[in-house]
Amino acid sequence: MKVLLAEDEPDVQLIARLSLKKAGLEVATVNNGIEALARVAVERPDVILLDWMMPDMDGFETCTRLKADPATRDIPVIFLTAKVQESEVAKALALGAAGCIGKPFDALTLGAQVIHILGK
Amino acid sequence: MSIRARIFAVIGAVVAAAFVQTFAILVLEGQRKATNEAMDRALSRYENQSQVMQLVVELDSVLRAHLMTGQPALRDEYERLWNLYDRTITLLPQYLEEPAAKKEAAGLDAAIRDWHRNVSLVLITQRPTVPDMPQLLEQMNTPRMHQIRGMLYAFQTRERNRLTDQRNSANYQYLIMALVTLAIPALSIVMLLILVAILARILLDPLAAVAESARQISGGNFDVVLPPASSHDEIGALVRAFRDMSTAVQRRQRDLTEGLAREREMSQMNAALRTKAEHEHARLQATVATVPAALVILEAPSNRVVLQNKAADVLVGREPDGDLAARQAYWRNFQATYRDGTPCADDDWGTARALRGDVTVGQELIVKHPNGRTIPILISAAPLRDEAGAITGAVAAFQDITNLYEVDRLKNEFVSVVSHELRTPLTSIKGSLQLLLAEVPLPDPDHRKLMDVALSNTDRLVRIINDILDISKIEAGKLALTPRPCDVQDLIRQSIQSVEQIANGSTVTLALVVAPGVPKVLADPDRTIQAIVNLLSNALKYAPARSEVTVDVRPEPANFVTLAITDRGRGIAPEKIGQLFQKFQQIDGADTRQFRGTGLGLAITKALVETQGGSVGVRSEVGQGSTFTLTIPVARQ
Numbered sequence: 001m002k003v004l005l006a007e008d009e010p011d012v013q014l015i016a017r018l019s020l021k022k023a024g025l026e027v028a029t030v031n032n033g034i035e036a037l038a039r040v041a042v043e044r045p046d047v048i049l050l051d052w053m054m055p056d057m058d059g060f061e062t063c064t065r066l067k068a069d070p071a072t073r074d075i076p077v078i079f080l081t082a083k084v085q086e087s088e089v090a091k092a093l094a095l096g097a098a099g100c101i102g103k104p105f106d107a108l109t110l111g112a113q114v115i116h117i118l119g120k
Numbered sequence: 121m122s123i124r125a126r127i128f129a130v131i132g133a134v135v136a137a138a139f140v141q142t143f144a145i146l147v148l149e150g151q152r153k154a155t156n157e158a159m160d161r162a163l164s165r166y167e168n169q170s171q172v173m174q175l176v177v178e179l180d181s182v183l184r185a186h187l188m189t190g191q192p193a194l195r196d197e198y199e200r201l202w203n204l205y206d207r208t209i210t211l212l213p214q215y216l217e218e219p220a221a222k223k224e225a226a227g228l229d230a231a232i233r234d235w236h237r238n239v240s241l242v243l244i245t246q247r248p249t250v251p252d253m254p255q256l257l258e259q260m261n262t263p264r265m266h267q268i269r270g271m272l273y274a275f276q277t278r279e280r281n282r283l284t285d286q287r288n289s290a291n292y293q294y295l296i297m298a299l300v301t302l303a304i305p306a307l308s309i310v311m312l313l314i315l316v317a318i319l320a321r322i323l324l325d326p327l328a329a330v331a332e333s334a335r336q337i338s339g340g341n342f343d344v345v346l347p348p349a350s351s352h353d354e355i356g357a358l359v360r361a362f363r364d365m366s367t368a369v370q371r372r373q374r375d376l377t378e379g380l381a382r383e384r385e386m387s388q389m390n391a392a393l394r395t396k397a398e399h400e401h402a403r404l405q406a407t408v409a410t411v412p413a414a415l416v417i418l419e420a421p422s423n424r425v426v427l428q429n430k431a432a433d434v435l436v437g438r439e440p441d442g443d444l445a446a447r448q449a450y451w452r453n454f455q456a457t458y459r460d461g462t463p464c465a466d467d468d469w470g471t472a473r474a475l476r477g478d479v480t481v482g483q484e485l486i487v488k489h490p491n492g493r494t495i496p497i498l499i500s501a502a503p504l505r506d507e508a509g510a511i512t513g514a515v516a517a518f519q520d521i522t523n524l525y526e527v528d529r530l531k532n533e534f535v536s537v538v539s540h541e542l543r544t545p546l547t548s549i550k551g552s553l554q555l556l557l558a559e560v561p562l563p564d565p566d567h568r569k570l571m572d573v574a575l576s577n578t579d580r581l582v583r584i585i586n587d588i589l590d591i592s593k594i595e596a597g598k599l600a601l602t603p604r605p606c607d608v609q610d611l612i613r614q615s616i617q618s619v620e621q622i623a624n625g626s627t628v629t630l631a632l633v634v635a636p637g638v639p640k641v642l643a644d645p646d647r648t649i650q651a652i653v654n655l656l657s658n659a660l661k662y663a664p665a666r667s668e669v670t671v672d673v674r675p676e677p678a679n680f681v682t683l684a685i686t687d688r689g690r691g692i693a694p695e696k697i698g699q700l701f702q703k704f705q706q707i708d709g710a711d712t713r714q715f716r717g718t719g720l721g722l723a724i725t726k727a728l729v730e731t732q733g734g735s736v737g738v739r740s741e742v743g744q745g746s747t748f749t750l751t752i753p754v755a756r757q
Contacts, residue, residue, distance in 0.1 A: 009544050015551030022558070053540065082540040087600060103543045104582055107551035108558060 003114070004045035005029045006036040006062065007080065008054045015107055016049070016080075023111020033057030037065060040072050047098075047118060052081045052088060063095045078117055080105070122353040123323060130315050137308040144304045148297045155293045162286040165215035168208055169225075169279045173272045175205040176232060180265050183240050187253050195244060202236060224278075228271050235264050326355045330362045342370045414518040416451075417504070420475045420511045424448050435520050437493050456485040459496075459597055474501035474514035484521070496525045528596060535592040539585045546585070550578045587720040591703065594727040601644035603732055605755035608641055608673055608681055609634055615652035619660060628663040630656075634673040641681050642755040643732055651725040655685045655748045658721065662689030662746070680734065680751040688745035692738070700738055701726040725750075 003025050007013050017027045028045065030036045032054040040048070048066065050059040059079055066072045076098040081088050089100050099117035101110070179201050186194035209229050216222045239260055243250070250256050336342075348359075405427075408415045414432035416425055425448045436450055456464040466472060470480030483499040501516035553575045562568045593599045612632060641648075659669045672684040692700065703723045726736045733753045740746035 009548070011548035012544060012551070015548055015555065018555050019551060022555070082543040090600070090602075104547035104550045104578075107554040 001047065001115075002026045002028065002043070002045040003047050003049055004036060004039060004043075005049045006031070006033060006054060006059070007049070007051040008032055009051075012051075012103075016105075016110060019105075019107040019110040020114070022108070023115070025111050025114070031055075033059065033062030033065075036062055037072075040066070040075070044072075045075060047076045047078060047114060049078050049080055049101075049114070050097075052079055052092075060091060060095070063092070063097060067096045076118055078114060123355060126319055126322060126353070130312075130319050133315050134312055137311060141304045141308055145301065148301055151293065152297055155290045155297070159286060159290045161215055162283050162290075165212070166279050166283045168212045168215055169276060171208050172205065172212065172228075172232075173276050175201055175208060176268060176272055179205065179236075179240070180261070183243065183261070184257060187243055187247050187250075187257060190247060198240070198244070202240075205232070221278075221282075224275060228268075228275055231268050231271060235261075235268055239264050323355060326359055330359060333362065333366065337366055337369060340373075342366070342373070414520070416471070416516045416518065417513060418471055418475065418516065419513040420503075423472060423475060425451055426513070432518065435495065435497070435518055436489070450489075453490055454487040455489075456487045459484055459486065470499035470501040471514055471516045474503045474516060475511060477503050477511055479503070496521045498524075532592055532596045532598070535589060539589045542585050543582070546578060546582055550575065550582070553578060587724060590724045591720050591727075594724065594731075599647075599727065599731055601647055601728075601731055603642045603644045605640040606643050606645050606648070608638055608683070608752070611641075611643065611645060611648050612652060612671060612673070612683070614645075615649050615656055618649065618653045619656045622657055622660045626660065626663075627666045628660055629666075629668045630660075630671065631668050632671045632673075635675060638673055638675045638681055640755045641752040643752050644728075647728045648732070648752065651728045651750060652683065652685075654721040654725040655683075655750060658748070659685050659687040659689075659746075663687040664689060675754075677751070679754045681754060683750045683752070684747050685750075686745060686747040691742040691744050692740040692746055693742055694740075697738055697740060701736060 001024075003020055005013065005016055005020075005027055007016065007029065008031050013029045017029060020027045028039065028043065030039050033050075034057050036048065036050070037057075039045075050062055052059040054062075063077050063079070066075065066077060073096075077096070079088075079092045079097050079100045080103055081092070081100050082103045092100055101113050101117075105113070179198060182194055182198045182201060185191070186198055209225075209232070212225055212229075213222055216225055243253075243256070243260065247253065408417070408427060408429045411429065412431060414435040415427075415429045416432050417427035418424060419426045428447055433447070436447075436454075456466075456469060458464055464485055469485070470483040473480050479502045481500045483501075484496070485499060486494060486496045488494045498519040498521050499516055500519075501514055503511045504513040504515055506512050553571060557571050557575065562571065590599070609632075616630060616632075656669070656671070663669050667688040670684075670686045672682075672686065674682050674684075676682055701722045703720055722736075729736050729750055729752070734751040736751075737749040738746060739749075
């Protein structure tokens, strides 16, 4: 399974990548929403992990665009949120996200969580 | 005796006097008649006697004439005269009363008769034979006649004197009578006058006295002496009545004076009070004007603004002008909502509530004016009452808490930013540690322990951040819950799962008792689990080794489900129970480190449960243990 991770923090990128790799998932990482959209056009992932707060284009806007584009609408989107606001989760789900994973996440189970969400 | 009786007496007296007078007049009349008769009698007597005298003289004269002339006519005349004398002298005694007079008259009559017989008749008879009649006459007649004449004259003189006396006496009597006739009415008049005077005195004196007293009293002098009041008559009654009235008037005068004095006192007091009130009012004005909070005074029941200080003008964004009506209108235009957006009715403003008698402190409202001006304010209001306790108005203080909101917002922003910022490195740390722990073999148990320490502390940091964020959200009112019908047992099971790590590590056992018929509850599952987890972890922390922590679920009170989590720990002192659910409270500081709490858990639990319409509670006995309860509303079907 190909995972596209949009996350601006390099450390978190590393953790997530390693964690997902442990779970047997292929990970591609981008730094922000713009890059994510560009990357999606190039290589279609099976699931997109979006960080909520990113420079230039945040997760919310990225997801909006992804869902607006019929080509990318069907790709499941999972948000990584600091769960600062409950409204984030509600907004995310309203956008059509498949789920949210809160930060800090359990690095050992990140992959499993993603699969679990996809399985729903 | 009453006046009426007295008047009747007077009239009676008048009538009596009239009678007396009439009687007197009658008596006098009788007397006069008697006197007249006496007088008549005396006159007749004198007349008779005069006639006698005259007759005697005439007899003598005629006799002489006859004797001298020898005329038979004269003799007839003499006889006629003698018959007349006879008749007349016979009449005389009846006029005479005194025996002396009678005797004298008799004597006189005898003498005359004797002359007649012995002289006159003799001479007459002898006339033709007598040569010297004159001489014989001289011899026989003259002395006798002289004597008789003398007697007659004496008699006559006496008679005349008598008559004069009689006349004098009669005159005197007449005078007396006249006087009496005059005197009687005069006396009557005098008596009447006296009676009238007495009556007047009896009537008028008291009246005059009463009138004078009335004058005195109306002049203000109450020291009047009233005449004694006889208890029997109307004047007495008047005097008594007047006396009573005078007393009453005096009393009333006294009351009036006292009343006036009291009134004066009262008005002085009023003036003093008014001054004091004005002073107080001035003080109030000064206070209101200068106090930095926006103060408004309203009147009941109209809810109109009657006083507003400058700060209030500034708050509502008006120029502080004197136009009270404009200000009142301005206030009316404000619409208010609570912080969460629900509208606040005009009646629910703290000011309106104060007018109904409720004291409001710190009512938070967001007021919006049609001109767009929106201000968050804090209203504190209290009713103003008068002495009777009735509400006359209200005083309200408004505080513009825009700054506070801003500060709050900044704080929340700060908190959210910070917690976000903190989570990111924590993600990295936790992730790194976890992956390392998974990848790197650490044969040394101490090394493994170190890794555990690092990981668990990372988790602890995360928990702290979560708690801080939760509290911040709760305080900002931004705790968004999504309640839906849940199965309580399910929630509990998930909670137990979360505390598995703590439970597994200890000898404490967890027992779940669910009463039959527990319905579904209306709850936000994640947040409710958070609350239950908090209580469970607390219980597990404080439960001594090998003891049991009981979770008891019952469908009570009505429309609620209660979870009671009981531990047999050391319990909580009564004085600490009140503070338990407040922020940053732990039983003692040592626990914070030992049990790795943040001190926010119970406060968050309380907020979470209460926001969902439930409640939290605690019962504890030192040395016995504690039971924490949590109620959740039942989901309506």
